[in-house]
Amino acid sequence: MRLINCGKIMRLLSLPLLVGFLGLLFACKGGQSPAEKVYVPPGKLDSYYAFLSGGHSGQIGVFGLPSGRLIKMIPVFAPDVAIGWGIDEGSKEIMGGYIWGDAHHPALSETNGDYDGRWLFINDTANGRIARIDLKDFVTKEIITLPNVGGNHASPFVTPNTEYLVGATRFSIPVPNRDVPIETYKENFNGVIAFVSVDKDTGHMENAFQILMPPFDYDLADAGKRVSYGWAFFSCYNSEEAYKDLEVEASQKDRDFIAAVNWKAAEEAIKEGKYKEINGVKVIDPQEVKGIVYFLPTPKSPHGSDVTPDGKYIVGGGKLAAVVTVHGFEKMQEAIKKGDFDGEVMGIPILKYESVRVAEVPVGLGPLHTQFDDQGYAYTSLFVDSAIAKWKLGTWEVVDKIPVYYNIGHLAAIHGDTVKPRGKFVLAMNKIAKGRYLPVGPSHPESAQLIDISGKKMEMLLDFPTPVEPHYGQIIDATLIKPELVYPLDQNKDPYAIKSADQARVERNGNRVDVYMIAIRSHFTPNILKFEEGDNVYFHITNLEQDVDITHGFGINFSNVDMQIEPGETKTVKWVAEKPGIYPFYCTNFCSALHQEMQGYIEVASKNSK
Ligand code: CUA
Numbered sequence: 001m002r003l004i005n006c007g008k009i010m011r012l013l014s015l016p017l018l019v020g021f022l023g024l025l026f027a028c029k030g031g032q033s034p035a036e037k038v039y040v041p042p043g044k045l046d047s048y049y050a051f052l053s054g055g056h057s058g059q060i061g062v063f064g065l066p067s068g069r070l071i072k073m074i075p076v077f078a079p080d081v082a083i084g085w086g087i088d089e090g091s092k093e094i095m096g097g098y099i100w101g102d103a104h105h106p107a108l109s110e111t112n113g114d115y116d117g118r119w120l121f122i123n124d125t126a127n128g129r130i131a132r133i134d135l136k137d138f139v140t141k142e143i144i145t146l147p148n149v150g151g152n153h154a155s156p157f158v159t160p161n162t163e164y165l166v167g168a169t170r171f172s173i174p175v176p177n178r179d180v181p182i183e184t185y186k187e188n189f190n191g192v193i194a195f196v197s198v199d200k201d202t203g204h205m206e207n208a209f210q211i212l213m214p215p216f217d218y219d220l221a222d223a224g225k226r227v228s229y230g231w232a233f234f235s236c237y238n239s240e241e242a243y244k245d246l247e248v249e250a251s252q253k254d255r256d257f258i259a260a261v262n263w264k265a266a267e268e269a270i271k272e273g274k275y276k277e278i279n280g281v282k283v284i285d286p287q288e289v290k291g292i293v294y295f296l297p298t299p300k301s302p303h304g305s306d307v308t309p310d311g312k313y314i315v316g317g318g319k320l321a322a323v324v325t326v327h328g329f330e331k332m333q334e335a336i337k338k339g340d341f342d343g344e345v346m347g348i349p350i351l352k353y354e355s356v357r358v359a360e361v362p363v364g365l366g367p368l369h370t371q372f373d374d375q376g377y378a379y380t381s382l383f384v385d386s387a388i389a390k391w392k393l394g395t396w397e398v399v400d401k402i403p404v405y406y407n408i409g410h411l412a413a414i415h416g417d418t419v420k421p422r423g424k425f426v427l428a429m430n431k432i433a434k435g436r437y438l439p440v441g442p443s444h445p446e447s448a449q450l451i452d453i454s455g456k457k458m459e460m461l462l463d464f465p466t467p468v469e470p471h472y473g474q475i476i477d478a479t480l481i482k483p484e485l486v487y488p489l490d491q492n493k494d495p496y497a498i499k500s501a502d503q504a505r506v507e508r509n510g511n512r513v514d515v516y517m518i519a520i521r522s523h524f525t526p527n528i529l530k531f532e533e534g535d536n537v538y539f540h541i542t543n544l545e546q547d548v549d550i551t552h553g554f555g556i557n558f559s560n561v562d563m564q565i566e567p568g569e570t571k572t573v574k575w576v577a578e579k580p581g582i583y584p585f586y587c588t589n590f591c592s593a594l595h596q597e598m599q600g601y602i603e604v605a606s607k608n609s610k
Contacts, residue, residue, distance in 0.1 A: 094140060485549075520552075
């Protein structure tokens with residue numbers, strides 16, 4: 001009886017208690033402090049990966065959000081001595097003889113217009129290249145050179161099914177490159193818009209085709225999506241065609257352009273053989289092939305060229321203007337049909353501004369780049385104002401503005417340039433972040449700032465420093481990336497792999513010596529090695545471990561050899577036995593309690609001692 005009564009009382013009490021508790025919970029969540037919104041407790045994982053370009057460091061920074069924790073630097077165009085990137089034979093070959101690159105725009109592969117978590121691409125503005133990183137292991141697998149492109153800046157923005165990566169000239173050059181007077185810039189120099197195809201199974205990149213363009217400076221790009229699928233849009237400045245003092249001479253005109261490229265039509269032209277081959281690439285000349293490219297006049301030296309998630313609008317961030325210009329894709333199609341042109345450049349029709357423009361949104365000074373959320377809003381970075389403006393698609397009204405510290409370049413929202421933006425946060429990448437961190441000398445770290453965009457008003461949550469120099473970023477839902485944590489040894493197809501200690505050996509062929517070595521806690525086999533002065537030694541080291549995070553290192557004293565070998569992986573590194581003597585080698589990556597004991601000796605005999 002007593003028990004039943006108790007239960008009854010509990011039931012009577014429980015409903016209001018539950019309501020009260022849920023109410024409290026809701027109030028707490030709604031009223032979360034900025035610290036609570038970014039706090040990821042020990043042992044918990046972040047919800048998003050942010051990939052931020054590392055600029056002239058040639059690397060990519062991988063951050064967890066919302067915490068802002070730096071998880072990894074991926075070496076791409078520059079050596080990384082910890083991993084051995086640029087030291088071992090495989091990565092040296094991928095780097096193609098360069099030791100630097102200017103990594104600007106990370107681009108995640110897409111399926112149906114949304115990130116699919118397979119690959120990450122990034123351009124090299126300096127040496128005209130694009131790299132592919134496999135998100136299965138966060139390692140750079142391939143770097144392709146885009147011939148004819150001088151300074152590949154507007155790159156490598158992907159088309160909605162990763163059919164293509166784009167590229168374009170920032171610094172026009174003669175095509176093909178040759179010695180002509182710089183003063184003949186207008187006659188002899190050209191820009192190029194490039195399309196690089198991506199194999200849908202392997203990710204392998206190939207130069208598909210290019211389009212010869214006037215010698216403007218092509219800046220940024222975005223692929224058309226949904227209704228504008230099949231098109232790509234490239235901003236460009238310096239339609240003045242200046243080649244010196246651009247600071248003054250390239251800012252004369254009120255409007256430059258966004259180049260709209262019908263890549264489906266370009267594919268047809270290529271099929272019909274309407275191209276000439278320059279440096280091994282099929283190049284379409286718009287003076288001979290019509291209907292491939294059109295110019296949309298856009299004020300003023302536009303930077304960002306961003307297509308809305310529905311694909312209906314192209315937003316141009318005129319960096320010397322106080323507005324963003326919104327062009328309508330449908331209006332553009334009508335204007336093309338009607339031949340609503342205002343002259344042409346190099347055979348490329350210029351569409352009438354009034355015929356394509358839908359709105360000029362008064363966002364503020366120095367609009368650079370626009371991203372989108374899931375509620376129909378756009379977010380534009382304002383370099384001069386040091387702020388982000390939030391504005392409504394369709395009504396074109398500016399609804400909020402938040403200052404950032406200081407001088408924002410780009411910004412990234414979660415899936416913010418796809419057909420399915422996720423909202424929640426926008427990340428400001430600030431260029432001149434004076435005084436945000438403990439001073440470390442004359443150069444101040446760049447800064448990223450995480451901003452909550454889930455409410456009516458944007459709310460500043462967090463600062464974190466970023467390695468030089470983020471030009472662009474993309475943020476992906478962490479559940480879409482599932483990296484492998486060891487390389488299965490039985491799937492190791494490296495021609496120099498060995499699978500057990502009894503296969504370890506040294507093979508000599510003239511003065512080439514191949515060492516087949518294994519690394520496993522906590523020793524190398526073989527670990528006593530004898531060479532002759534002048535030998536070219538190739539160490540092929542297989543890490544036999546199959547446990548997570550048991551990475552071994554291999555460093556040789558008095559040399560530039562060091563690399564990291566992951567569980568199940570084989571890597572090859574070359575070392576020249578230049579001088580007689582004794583050379584210790586050791587494991588450079590902490591692997592076990594006996595890590596310190598993981599070592600060996602090389603003896604190099606003098607030629608004369610024989
Ligand atoms: Cu192996 Cu440290």
